[in-house]
Amino acid sequence: MSYKEALQNITTFIFDVDGVLTDGSVILDSSGEMVRTMNTKDGFALQHAIKKGYNVCIITGGNSVMVKKRLEHLGIKDVFLAAHEKIGIFNTYLSNNNIEPHQVLYMGDDLPDYPCLEAAGIGACPNDSAVEIREISNYISHIKGGKGCVRDVIEQTLRLHNQWFDKDSFKW
Numbered sequence: 001m002s003y004k005e006a007l008q009n010i011t012t013f014i015f016d017v018d019g020v021l022t023d024g025s026v027i028l029d030s031s032g033e034m035v036r037t038m039n040t041k042d043g044f045a046l047q048h049a050i051k052k053g054y055n056v057c058i059i060t061g062g063n064s065v066m067v068k069k070r071l072e073h074l075g076i077k078d079v080f081l082a083a084h085e086k087i088g089i090f091n092t093y094l095s096n097n098n099i100e101p102h103q104v105l106y107m108g109d110d111l112p113d114y115p116c117l118e119a120a121g122i123g124a125c126p127n128d129s130a131v132e133i134r135e136i137s138n139y140i141s142h143i144k145g146g147k148g149c150v151r152d153v154i155e156q157t158l159r160l161h162n163q164w165f166d167k168d169s170f171k172w
Helices: 003-007 040-051 065-073 086-096 111-119 131-136 149-160
Strands: 012-015 055-059 078-080 104-107 122-125
Touching: 003 122, 003 149, 012 086, 012 149, 040 055, 040 149, 055 086, 065 078, 078 086, 086 111, 104 111, 104 149, 111 122, 111 131, 122 131
Parallel strands: 012 055, 012 104, 055 078, 104 122
Antiparallel strands: none
8 A cells, every 4th residue: 555545544643752743953042941942833733633523642761741731722632741661652642542553654863763653554754864764764755854844744645635725714
């Protein structure tokens, strides 16, 4: 089955944070907080997917309170921080929400994401992902992590389902 055909089944997006929703950089401020930046176009796409009825989940090894606040502000209810064994959380999330693996698009960028990428219906990664992740991904975004790769996969999926743009649903 091709990537575009598999997108027909997607009801759920699961994303890593560092290297996917961020570019992987951290700024250390004087309080010791590790500050990250996130792309607002990714943020819009995440909100839009939720409004259209898609499940959105975050599974990250990081443990930043600010990252969690940002994601919750976008409407994401399922945010799993300090995930050292991502596949266990992935499987529990699917089981608890009656989601089949073929309905999931998982986007990750580095070795801890490997098992989830293998388990998902579509494994996707940013353009600047680790070689091993690129080798097993069904789709490699043309966009780097933190620069809109999340929007790329969400927009493709919603466009395929004719749910991306309806001029009457936006206030101009």
